[in-house]
Amino acid sequence: xxxxxxxxxxxxxxxxxxxxxxxxxxxxxxxxxxxxxxxxxxxxxxxxxxxxxxxxxxxxxxxxxxxxxxxxxxxxxxxxxxxxxxxxxxxxxxxxxxxxxxxxxxxxxxxxxxxxxxxxxxxxxxxxxxxxxxxxxxxxxxxxxxxxxxxxxxxxxxxxxxxxxxxxxxxxxxxxxxxxxxxxxxxxxxxxxxxxxxxxxxxxxxxxxxxxxxxxxxxxxxxxxxxxxxxxxxxxxxxxxxxxxxxxxxxxxxxxxxxxxxxxxxxxxxxxxxx
Numbered sequence: 001x002x003x004x005x006x007x008x009x010x011x012x013x014x015x016x017x018x019x020x021x022x023x024x025x026x027x028x029x030x031x032x033x034x035x036x037x038x039x040x041x042x043x044x045x046x047x048x049x050x051x052x053x054x055x056x057x058x059x060x061x062x063x064x065x066x067x068x069x070x071x072x073x074x075x076x077x078x079x080x081x082x083x084x085x086x087x088x089x090x091x092x093x094x095x096x097x098x099x100x101x102x103x104x105x106x107x108x109x110x111x112x113x114x115x116x117x118x119x120x121x122x123x124x125x126x127x128x129x130x131x132x133x134x135x136x137x138x139x140x141x142x143x144x145x146x147x148x149x150x151x152x153x154x155x156x157x158x159x160x161x162x163x164x165x166x167x168x169x170x171x172x173x174x175x176x177x178x179x180x181x182x183x184x185x186x187x188x189x190x191x192x193x194x195x196x197x198x199x200x201x202x203x204x205x206x207x208x209x210x211x212x213x214x215x216x217x218x219x220x221x222x223x224x225x226x227x228x229x230x231x232x233x234x235x236x237x238x239x240x241x242x243x244x245x246x247x248x249x250x251x252x253x254x255x256x257x258x259x260x261x262x263x264x265x266x267x268x269x270x271x272x273x274x275x
Contacts (some may be wrong), residue, residue, distance in 0.1 A: 012052035019056055024066050030203040030228040031073070039072045070150055073223075078113045080120050080162070081169040083250070087120065089269050094245050095128045098213050106212045107144045108239070110202060111220030115157025116166055118146035118195045119187050121216065123178055126191060139194050145208045147200030157197045160187040203228050210239035219249035230256030237261040240274040247271050
């Protein structure tokens with residue numbers, strides 16, 4: 001599939017994409033065309049802009065519209081332990097196996113949105129280790145890199161404070177052990193310190209600090225064109241240690257040459273093992 005540039009007969013969209021990239025570094029060329037057009041249409045309707053040129057004028061007149069556009073392009077739908085069956089698999093199979101390895105355990109939550117996913121991962125590892133060698137030893141061995149393109153979502157992740165609705169699927173015992181009692185519920189500082197949050201563009205930047213034992217990237221690459229997905233998957237393969245795991249979203253597929261470097265371990269949950 002060719003890179004997702006505007007069609008030759010659509011110079012106004014091409015001009016708008018170039019403007020957004022020049023002025024804010026957001027590379028829309030990697031997005032799938034249908035997805036990009038739908039998300040742009042949402043913001044254009046909200047602004048009353050009927051053409052791409054008119055929307056470019058809105059961006060000049062209302063700088064805050066760039067942030068709203070970024071929110072529309074990076075849909076941050078998440079909560080703690082979203083899709084419980086996925087987390088059950090991680091807790092039952094992946095976490096114990098990775099924890100049995102000597103040394104540090106390194107995890108990357110790519111496209112982490114507002115941080116519920118990486119803190120859920122940290123909680124899983126801490127709970128597993130607490131049953132054996134103790135929580136303090138668990139936290140000393142664990143590093144989780146949490147990255148997202150949206151600076152506002154990253155700031156929420158750094159604060160590590162969440163409304164009750166975001167924790168609806170957290171078991172009561174874990175809620176009492178790892179979060180403050182009153183909303184907004186704050187992640188326990190000892191746990192939050194194991195998660196390093198940063199702005200990162202999957203389409204252009206290398207993995208933040210490989211090698212990793214586990215990469216979780218759910219429902220992020222689906223918005224990109226085939227060529228961009230293949231580059232991202234190749235980067236994941238390089239960033240993982242042999243035997244490391246890659247967890248994708250349930251509707252996502254591993255494409256390109258990188259596919260030969262993975263075995264599909266759990267088809268339903270889209271869990272792959274690096275060869």
